Amino acid sequence: MSDKKLNVIPLGGVGEFGMNMMAIRYGDDIIVIDAGMMFPDEDLPGVDIVTPDMTYLKENRQHVRALFITHGHEDHIGAVAFFLAEFDVPVYATAFTLALIERRIEEYELEQKPQLRPIRPKDMVEVGPFKVEFIHVTHSIVSCVALAITTPLGVIIHTGDFKVDPTPTDNQLFDLHTFADYGKRGVLLLLSDSTNADRPGYSESERAVRPRLEDVFNRADNRLFVSCFSSSIHRLQQLIDLSVDFGRKVAMVGRSMNAVTEIAHRLGLLSIPDNIMLRPQDIMGTKPNKVTVLISGTQGEPMSALSRVAVDSHKQISITPGDMVVLSSRIIPGNEKTIFRMIDHLSKRGADVLYGSMNPPLHVSGHGYQEELRLVLNLVRPRFFVPVHGEYRQLARHARLAEHLRNAGLEETFICETGDVLEIDERGARKAGRVTVGRICIDSGAVGEVVGEMVVRDRRLISEDGIVIPIVTINQHTGKLESAPELVSRGFGLESDKEFMRAAREIVVKTLEASSAEEKTDAGVIKEKIRADLKRYIHRNAERRPMIVPVILEI
């Protein structure tokens, strides 16, 4: 046996939601699992996407061997382009996942042609000391795999995202048997999806949506618009099947809807009967009760097809009173306002909109609930357990769900957070320090440019109480003021209060008067004095804390 150590290092997605990425290292070999992004919240104004900080991988550049992707959701593939810009190593994933990755990385100009290696469930790949087997799991996107990684110290199982759907619409069952086989032989470490660890019971099968959608088709007697995530191939298949049953043609509207369904169709994952498709330009000319429109934009994204239809600015489609619009998806927290604004617009045009809080829901979750998580725990019976994919509360709850395994071989559960290093050797497992991690903010308006934490912090500060800029011109020879100090401000709220602004300018004058000639010729010192005095004055008199940025012009 070896005296090398195994390190398991979450670089994203553990103790936070999104941008999943995990490094697994044995000796001098590192493999990486998933490279996802997250969408920023209002804390990061002007930022479009957020990716994990890959400093640890860059510092160990020569050891990085391969990237394994469990499935094609953005929080697992959204940072692949940024990863490949740094590391020219093979990427292993199912054909469908690779196709989605290709579509994403086309937006970026990579120097090399990426080494994309399609795999299928049950395939085995050897990379250095690691043997990786792919195991089919069910989830809200097709072609998902879990990974069983055999290392010199034992087997690590990484579930990816999953639910245990007993009746998947494509009849591709969750591969319980392979999980059971590994469990029987002994698993060193389980890394398992915690997204729904706070929901008791079992999630509903994707098939449970069918009768509810059928009810919608029964009630619709005009055009029927349905929006869901374009990657929800199972959902789209059900909608196409129902359209056939109800004699409706199907139009796909929206860039991602067309691109993803085209990929799924080409790979045999989406069955589209002959003569069912309708071109978007023919929608308005077809009898309203003979059309289903599958349309992008379930989260109210401003440039999406559905948002444009909602404000009647779509080139080919408009809502007529009596149309039905179904949002067959969850409302991602943070998107409520945008989605509801879109629904309001659709309602104003006379559409009957069915959405989130409707009951029964026209959507089911793709992540397993507590009993499914227990099922996987019981099948795998790991020696060590690390809950992944979730915020702290979900990880903590998932850890509780494993407590009963104490009598069945579970030695310890580690609640790790992004950056924690879990070290495993012959003697056992323990947390052993941290590596550099963080959020890299990307402003895609600036062609994928990175926005520094500092810049984002500044924007946030300014957005609270505005910015005040005192400007002073000092003669660098005499140290004297060349003109009265200027005070420029924006977003501060007292711009138009002339008396206040005059008094504030007076503060700057006084600060300068109270400074020695030596201080006045040291721009750093004089800036700091002005900032401090002005800050105190503004806080006392206006109870605000704008950002204060003194400017000294030397002439």
Next chain:
Amino acid sequence: MSDKKLNVIPLGGVGEFGMNMMAIRYGDDIIVIDAGMMFPDEDLPGVDIVTPDMTYLKENRQHVRALFITHGHEDHIGAVAFFLAEFDVPVYATAFTLALIERRIEEYELEQKPQLRPIRPKDMVEVGPFKVEFIHVTHSIVSCVALAITTPLGVIIHTGDFKVDPTPTDNQLFDLHTFADYGKRGVLLLLSDSTNADRPGYSESERAVRPRLEDVFNRADNRLFVSCFSSSIHRLQQLIDLSVDFGRKVAMVGRSMNAVTEIAHRLGLLSIPDNIMLRPQDIMGTKPNKVTVLISGTQGEPMSALSRVAVDSHKQISITPGDMVVLSSRIIPGNEKTIFRMIDHLSKRGADVLYGSMNPPLHVSGHGYQEELRLVLNLVRPRFFVPVHGEYRQLARHARLAEHLRNAGLEETFICETGDVLEIDERGARKAGRVTVGRICIDSGAVGEVVGEMVVRDRRLISEDGIVIPIVTINQHTGKLESAPELVSRGFGLESDKEFMRAAREIVVKTLEASSAEEKTDAGVIKEKIRADLKRYIHRNAERRPMIVPVILEI
């Protein structure tokens, strides 16, 4: 009969969520129903509360006769202080509602002593041509009333907020009979709460929470913290009753929790057995399974008691592993992130936290679902119907729920939005123009100061792409530059890109060179030229749109 017209004018809360306010005018007499606030979303950085624009009332100052308040929630009373600062008229509400209003207006220094007039259900108040009867309704706060307003043209019923709780915990039933009586005699107009118009079926009774909370008490074998809205007196009563049953003492922690329960107790609305209360300073010294802590902060408000406990900065209380924390409330959309962050902290300290997405829910809604809304519609059978309290999609759905009344006397449903004037006379009802409405943003840091729309817009703009300030010193005599142009920026993202900043400064120099001496001495013209050139340059080369604020210093 009269030839005067009746105007019904929503000044807030119709087609938007929160800040409910409604003016009803007959001839030269105006009464106002509710004066609420809303909490701002991330669109309004630095704003603490938002209140309705009362321009219409100010323009008709001499006609405003009285304010009627339906119940004590912030979205109905939060703007009373601002209303009273303008209009010294009587305020009619139940004793409990008035006590909450008094507590709120103490924060502001009103010039006059407010004329607060307590009323009870079935009371009748005459104001000018209006006779107003108060009708008891059930809701998540105690002492709620609907209003039946008899006008020369007929009766208007305003439901306030309500659910039809068949088994309220205080056995104060929804007064179906009075609604039925008015319905039998004929109602001109119904204004009814639409908050849950998109939820099918009936809401659960407040009493349904009891067995679920009982289950929590059964499972808790350490300290039990429960947080709910401090105005949820029914909920607090159940928690006190359960504590008695389970032999736990009760501590109230948090300013609002103490203040509101004190009011409710004084008014006989909350029954607190002798010797049950525990002082906060005695919590940690009491046996853990003998304490229930009722604590403020269910929405994760940063300064609330529960938030402070979560980060272990509360003076008297800390979490010990095994404690249970229950959030017995809904998650108000927009607060998810703050609440979840608090839950994560509580989890890290070893607390078992039960919250929102748990099933069965430890909270029920205070607003009626579709069948309750239909019940009220069927009892009242109005001639005209205006759904209120909701965003457009909810109003539209509520309107659909009334369709069957077409055969029972309903002439027309109007989906109004804030500012729409509904005009009613002998001939019927119709929309008749709009009045000035809007949102007044209050920055409470600055002692209730109004923040202009412009300031808020500036903050929002700057928060997107930052701010760039080109500074030019021009000798006002010669028209020449006195120094090289400066470029100050914050939140822009290219501050540290020296090459870019140098090139941008160069643009300013070129703009000046290309300007005539006449232009250069006109600060307005030269500012606009610099702004335009720099904007174009930055957009082309960095694809950003920062706010650009040129400063011209003349020396």
